[in-house]
Amino acid sequence: MAQIQVQRQQAAATGAAAPPPPQSMPTQNGMAGGVATGPIPLGSTSLYVGDLDLNVSEAQLADLFGQVGQLVSIRVCRDQTTRRSLGYAYINFTNGQEAARALELLNFTPLNNSPIRIMYSHRDPSLRKSGAGNIYIKNLDKAIDHKALHDTFSAFGNILSCKVATDASGQSKGYGFVQFDTEEAAKNAIDKLNGMLINDKQVYVGPFLRKQERDSSTSNTRFNNVFVKNLSESTADEDLKNVFGEYGSITSAVVMRDGDGKSRCFGFVNFENADDAAKAVEALNGEKFDDKEWFVAKAQKKSEREQELKGRFEQKYQGLNLYIKNLDDTISDEMLKEMFSEFGTVTSCKVVRDPSGVSKGSGFVAFATPEEASRAINEMNGKMIVSKPLYVAHAQRKEERRARLQVQ
């Protein structure tokens, strides 16, 4: 296992006094000062084991967990029809001490080369969904594995789940996650470890934010780079500099051009300071130059742009795109298209696959008209294909689905 050292960042480098080290180790089981702080069931005998390689069997788990205590039951959860492992299992012990010991001793043990991740079984998903107490760590030394990360952060509170992001070969990607059972523990870990050196690398430790939250917190607020479109073909870099220069100091102004040097009628202007960029957007958006009404706004990052285009794409396919599941593994894109072509013009068609190319048993089919799509739902939903009844419905965006699931 990786040996970790946490050091204080040199005072000269941070310009701030280092905070004192944590004074005491927290007690077991989410108890602090005798008061339960977290949702961990005291004395629980039931463990959830995730991140399982799909070929891990009950027998392998019995061999491993049986070494620690007496088992009541073991179950690898599987798809009802394919019997393929869902990558998680339940292990039930006769008593809580054994379960606790198994969690402590066996967490991150590799089975079929993949470290397993053990948690107490907690069937109520509300805490998992809320993400409270979840933190993100980046700039981690590659030598730091799951266990080392866990050991480092367990000083701040009870950890429900912990993981270093890894590539297919198990190599660390240099960032990871720690889910504490309380926000207080998470806050404490952030206060104490953000900016510290771990194995000589200065780590960032902060609250976990979903991609969307991150985009809106970082880029929506302040920006230096301005996007301008609907330029006349004759507008050149110099013209942008002149017009935008009225609002502040500019570091660059560029009209984008194709290979022949012909203007693509949009460009970017970068301001030295964000207030000036905002002023320019406010003043120039919608103004007319050479009879062209300029669109002026904060320049989007590539990721934001892609996100927006995706949204538009989905809107365009509203009512036309169908979501298919319970699809037999052997069905290819071409077969799927053929299956649905009798209801109309299939404009796009895709089987969802995992990174190794294995079908995930779901897919999307889009039609040219909403009528064709509706007919396909009526005719194909529930139809037996190879061995299973197909599920066919209108595709929903992820956010819509999440919202619906929360209501139910």
Place this chain on the structure above:
DNA sequence: ATTGAGCGG
């Protein structure tokens, strides 16, 4: 630089 996924009988 890199902001998961996830709970049965």
